[in-house]
Amino acid sequence: MYAKVIVDVPAKQTDRPFDYIVPEPLRDWVAVGSRVGVPFGPRVLQGFVVELQESSDLSAAKLKPIEQVLDLYPPLTPELVELGRWLSETYLCPYIIALQAMVPGALKSKYERHVKLSGDPSYDDGLFRLPVYDEIIAFVQSKGSVELNALLEKYRSSGAAVKDMLSSGTLVEFQFIKGSAPAKTALTVFPPEQPLQYVEQIPARSPKQRDVLHYFADHPGPVKLSELVAQLKISASTVKGLAEKGIVAIKEVEIFRDPYAGRHFQKTSPLSLTDEQQAVFGEIKESVADQRHAVFLLQGVTGSGKTEVYLQAIQQCLDMQREAIVLVPEISLTPQMVERFKGRFGDEVAVMHSRLSQGERYDEWRKIMLKQAKVAIGARSAIFAPFSNIGLIIIDEEHETSYKQEESPKYHARDAAIARARKHRAAVVLGSATPSLESVYRTTEEGGYFRLLSMKSRVENRPLPKVNIVDMRDQLKAGNRSMFSRPLYKAIEERLHKKEQIVLLLNRRGYSTFVMCRTCGYVASCPHCDISLTYHQQAHSVRCHYCGYAEREPVVCPSCQSEHIRHFGTGTQRVEEELSKLFPGIRVIRMDMDTTTEKGSHEKWLNMFKNRQADVLLGTQMVAKGLDFPYVTLVGALAADSVLNLPDFRSAERTFQLLTQVAGRAGRHELPGEVFVQTYTPEHYSVISASHHDYAAFMREEMAMRRTGGYPPYCRLILVTFSHEQLQLLVRTAETFVSRLKESGRDVPGMDVLGPVASPLARIKDRYRFQCMIKYRGGADAARLVRQTADSLQDTVSKHKLQISVDVDPQLLM
DNA sequence: GGAAAAGTTAGT
DNA sequence: CTAACTTTTCCG
Numbered sequence: 001m002y003a004k005v006i007v008d009v010p011a012k013q014t015d016r017p018f019d020y021i022v023p024e025p026l027r028d029w030v031a032v033g034s035r036v037g038v039p040f041g042p043r044v045l046q047g048f049v050v051e052l053q054e055s056s057d058l059s060a061a062k063l064k065p066i067e068q069v070l071d072l073y074p075p076l077t078p079e080l081v082e083l084g085r086w087l088s089e090t091y092l093c094p095y096i097i098a099l100q101a102m103v104p105g106a107l108k109s110k111y112e113r114h115v116k117l118s119g120d121p122s123y124d125d126g127l128f129r130l131p132v133y134d135e136i137i138a139f140v141q142s143k144g145s146v147e148l149n150a151l152l153e154k155y156r157s158s159g160a161a162v163k164d165m166l167s168s169g170t171l172v173e174f175q176f177i178k179g180s181a182p183a184k185t186a187l188t189v190f191p192p193e194q195p196l197q198y199v200e201q202i203p204a205r206s207p208k209q210r211d212v213l214h215y216f217a218d219h220p221g222p223v224k225l226s227e228l229v230a231q232l233k234i235s236a237s238t239v240k241g242l243a244e245k246g247i248v249a250i251k252e253v254e255i256f257r258d259p260y261a262g263r264h265f266q267k268t269s270p271l272s273l274t275d276e277q278q279a280v281f282g283e284i285k286e287s288v289a290d291q292r293h294a295v296f297l298l299q300g301v302t303g304s305g306k307t308e309v310y311l312q313a314i315q316q317c318l319d320m321q322r323e324a325i326v327l328v329p330e331i332s333l334t335p336q337m338v339e340r341f342k343g344r345f346g347d348e349v350a351v352m353h354s355r356l357s358q359g360e361r362y363d364e365w366r367k368i369m370l371k372q373a374k375v376a377i378g379a380r381s382a383i384f385a386p387f388s389n390i391g392l393i394i395i396d397e398e399h400e401t402s403y404k405q406e407e408s409p410k411y412h413a414r415d416a417a418i419a420r421a422r423k424h425r426a427a428v429v430l431g432s433a434t435p436s437l438e439s440v441y442r443t444t445e446e447g448g449y450f451r452l453l454s455m456k457s458r459v460e461n462r463p464l465p466k467v468n469i470v471d472m473r474d475q476l477k478a479g480n481r482s483m484f485s486r487p488l489y490k491a492i493e494e495r496l497h498k499k500e501q502i503v504l505l506l507n508r509r510g511y512s513t514f515v516m517c518r519t520c521g522y523v524a525s526c527p528h529c530d531i532s533l534t535y536h537q538q539a540h541s542v543r544c545h546y547c548g549y550a551e552r553e554p555v556v557c558p559s560c561q562s563e564h565i566r567h568f569g570t571g572t573q574r575v576e577e578e579l580s581k582l583f584p585g586i587r588v589i590r591m592d593m594d595t596t597t598e599k600g601s602h603e604k605w606l607n608m609f610k611n612r613q614a615d616v617l618l619g620t621q622m623v624a625k626g627l628d629f630p631y632v633t634l635v636g637a638l639a640a641d642s643v644l645n646l647p648d649f650r651s652a653e654r655t656f657q658l659l660t661q662v663a664g665r666a667g668r669h670e671l672p673g674e675v676f677v678q679t680y681t682p683e684h685y686s687v688i689s690a691s692h693h694d695y696a697a698f699m700r701e702e703m704a705m706r707r708t709g710g711y712p713p714y715c716r717l718i719l720v721t722f723s724h725e726q727l728q729l730l731v732r733t734a735e736t737f738v739s740r741l742k743e744s745g746r747d748v749p750g751m752d753v754l755g756p757v758a759s760p761l762a763r764i765k766d767r768y769r770f771q772c773m774i775k776y777r778g779g780a781d782a783a784r785l786v787r788q789t790a791d792s793l794q795d796t797v798s799k800h801k802l803q804i805s806v807d808v809d810p811q812l813l814m
Numbered sequence: 815g816g817a818a819a820a821g822t823t824a825g826t
Numbered sequence: 827c828t829a830a831c832t833t834t835t836c837c838g
Contacts, residue, residue, distance in 0.1 A: 002838095004838095005838085007837085007838095008815090009815050009816090009837090010815085011815065013815095013835090013836080013837090014815080014836095014837075017838090018837075018838040019838050020838060021838090038838085039837090039838085040815095040837055040838080041815085041816065041817065041818090041836075041837040042816075042817055042818085042837085043815095043816080043817090045815090056838085058838060062837095062838055063838055064838060799833085
């Protein structure tokens with residue numbers, strides 16, 4: 001038997017399968033999707049089996065056997081191996097990168113290079129040697145074997161000596177692939193069938209052992225040793241005594257780290273649906289029942305009860321003995337959300353998100369693998385949950401940009417979901433209050449086969465909150481220079497008085513704090529990137545968001561020596577300061593990157609707010625999503641249009657979505673809500689239609705703009721970014737690329753190559769960046785042409801370490 | 815990606 | 827002529 005293997009070298013030349021012999025003893029272990037260790041050139045690499053065959057076209061002399069199988073079960077299903085192929089072709093990345101992206105981080109290849117003494121004392125040949133040789137030998141001997149990097153680190157100045165000893169054979173190198181992530185095990189006690197019949201055998205001087213038997217009489221079934229010891233306040237040796245008598249058995253049993261251990265989820269039952277919900281559910285249910293592939297775009301206003309529809313649709317799917325995947329944006333995967341799913345489906349739910357430790361994430365993934373979970377809920381990468389019989393995929397807040405991965409493979413979870421659903425004949429539900437234009441377009445006749453479902457009213461017919469637009473130019477004219485307009489100030493005052501709660505949104509983008517000199521206008525900027533440095537209060541430092549460069553906050557201007565240099569901008573910290581100045585004694589919870597990095601902090605703050613231990617929840621984007629607190633009656637967007645001024649054709653869409661989302665946080669329960677939107681552009685259609693909760697009006701305007709401007713969804717985009725330290729070479733290569741692509745795309749109708757131009761982020765980490773945009777329509781195979789053209793520049797790329805990055809369907813045009 | 819092989823250059 | 831350095835090739 002022979003296996004085709006994709007090896008772990010993400011390069012053009014190795015981006016193809018290599019044949020290996022499957023040795024007899026490994027036959028039962030090697031399958032499509034297995035992770036294996038294979039000899040490749042001079043070393044052993046990790047790889048994935050993508051095909052098995054009876055014969056190979058290669059001569060027997062060239063073939064080598066697979067060295068090891070790395071996991072008990074293949075970490076990828078054949079379907080996922082195929083999906084990986086699709087990812088690599090659609091998003092133009094090496095196959096191995098796509099395959100790696102689908103397995104949990106714990107299984108990413110880790111190679112360790114170790115050295116040990118060869119045992120052949122050839123160094124003792126009487127020749128003079130530096131004393132450091134003997135030191136190294138003694139060190140390696142004492143440890144048995146040492147990791148090469150550690151050794152080089154320890155004897156940093158004697159790297160040559162280590163190298164010399166390796167080449168002379170005194171030291172030998174061996175490397176290994178760090179095996180599969182170790183499953184955690186626990187000692188577990190297995191009781192006999194009739195515990196009480198053994199009580200007689202226990203001598204009276206061992207009362208504790210009798211206690212154990214009585215315990216098992218009440219609680220049949222195995223139990224963790226540690227738990228038993230804690231519950232009965234006995235020592236482990238007591239149980240061991242029983243085991244030695246052969247009455248109980250103690251075995252190592254694999255356990256899952258349960259990130260939600262010790263928490264009880266209130267079991268919930270299906271709520272009764274409103275007519276609107278019922279209608280929507282009916283459609284989805286029918287498609288799930290028929291096992292027919294379909295994509296539903298569910299447009300439901302905030303608070304219309306989309307989640308309940310999801311829950312019942314999942315139930316339907318489980319009843320069909322099929323599995324379901326639920327994707328939610330990372331920041332709305334709150335404990336509240338998890339609770340709703342665990343409450344309905346209990347242990348059948350696996351939760352995957354970035355705040356879990358690597359081990360926890362691995363265990364959740366394995367629950368799916370071992371068919372212990374039927375529902376996977378998680379952020380973007382949960383779309384790769386290794387299920388084999390998917391009936392339903394739900395993508396909540398489908399318009400969220402976080403569904404697009406910014407690193408290779410630059411996939412969009414929505415499209416990956418559809419690709420998977422087709423193979424499984426599964427239904428896809430894309431839910432949002434503000435669906436993306438791309439998805440809406442695909443519900444139209446010219447755009448695709450999506451079916452539009454909508455829910456226009458909130459549950460129990462609660463009204464949507466009243467939205468007030470505040471023109472900040474008027475505030476300025478009236479002499480109010482604070483970041484709180486008069487109307488918002490009054491509203492805050494009133495809520496404080498009534499002991500109701502307030503959510504304040506400050507869109508950080510474009511408003512991060514920077515350091516500027518008021519005398520000469522100097523702005524502290526990164527020496528390696530074309531971007532200004534961001535001020536961080538705790539460390540009194542300024543930092544670069546792109547390369548991590550940091551320096552102390554300057555006290556005098558480096559340019560003109562003036563002392564009038566200070567930090568500017570409206571960060572959340574400053575809003576917090578101003579709030580406490582304006583409203584002494586106000587209790588503010590600030591949620592931003594600085595306060596939510598610690599594990600569990602996110603949850604802690606939200607719980608505090610929920611328990612009304614604070615009056616105001618102040619934050620960036622993350623306060624706009626999915627939160628649901630009954631006492632919130634006021635929402636303020638402090639700088640609603642900060643996104644609007646960004647040079648991105650999606651800025652109006654983003655503004656509309658953000659305002660609609662944040663407005664939806666108010667008045668979700670008995671108390672009515674009110675919203676204030678502060679803006680310098682009150683006449684903009686995105687602001688106006690958001691204030692009227694008028695999605696249709698916004699959609700009409702924006703679609704028209706996109707059509708005239710020639711932007712998605714009326715065409716598709718590919719963004720190609722080139723980067724290199726030398727500007728000249730960079731520009732020359734980018735120009736060559738563009739002219740070659742134009743040449744080969746000459747006969748492709750509707751394909752347009754723009755640029756090259758300097759990237760909006762013109763330099764990052766000392767590398768200049770140029771980009772070119774490809775617009776195309778319909779099924780034109782633009783991606784293939786781009787790949788061919790990029791490949792034709794391969795020599796320049798590898799010779800000068802020039803980087804070409806291709807982003808199909810980019811979300812950020814940076 | 816990394817080592818070996820092939821090709822190129824410079825130094826006596 | 828070869829050692830040192832660079833480029834190319836290939837890995838199953």
